[in-house]
Amino acid sequence: MTTERAGAVIVQTVLAAWQTAELALRHRLPSVYFQRTFVESGGLMSVGANLADMHRRTATYVDKILKGAKPRDLPVEQPTKFEFVINLKTAKALRLTIPPSLLLRADHVIE
Numbered sequence: 189m190t191t192e193r194a195g196a197v198i199v200q201t202v203l204a205a206w207q208t209a210e211l212a213l214r215h216r217l218p219s220v221y222f223q224r225t226f227v228e229s230g231g232l233m234s235v236g237a238n239l240a241d242m243h244r245r246t247a248t249y250v251d252k253i254l255k256g257a258k259p260r261d262l263p264v265e266q267p268t269k270f271e272f273v274i275n276l277k278t279a280k281a282l283r284l285t286i287p288p289s290l291l292l293r294a295d296h297v298i299e
Contacts (some may be wrong), residue, residue: 209278218282227298229275232282239268271295 195218209230212219220226222236245265253259275298279286291297 213278213281216282218284219298222275224271224296227275227278230278231275232278233272233274233294234271235272238269238271242267273289273298 200296209219209226213230214231219231221231221234223239224234227234249262252262272294274286274291274294275295277285277298
């Protein structure tokens with residue numbers, strides 16, 4: 189990506205969050221992720237399903253199954269809560285200015 193002079197990178201990986209964030213920062217690549225964990229580890233921003241909400245909903249399914257429901261009878265669900273997280277410390281390290289309108293849309297801003 190650095191050889192081809194990419195202006196930014198969208199990261200979808202199973203590598204450790206801190207590894208991908210560190211590589212993006214080292215090569216001065218703004219990075220967008222699918223989970224908040226990556227932003228907490230130094231990535232620039234993330235847009236994705238709220239994992240805490242997904243875990244709560246999974247627990248509801250487990251409860252229904254333990255009470256006798258058949259898994260095949262339960263509806264397939266998709267995430268309903270999403271979150272947008274921005275890391276201002278990383279933006280500053282990359283010498284990026286995040287527009288106020290984008291900051292207002294963020295669910296969480298890490299300073």
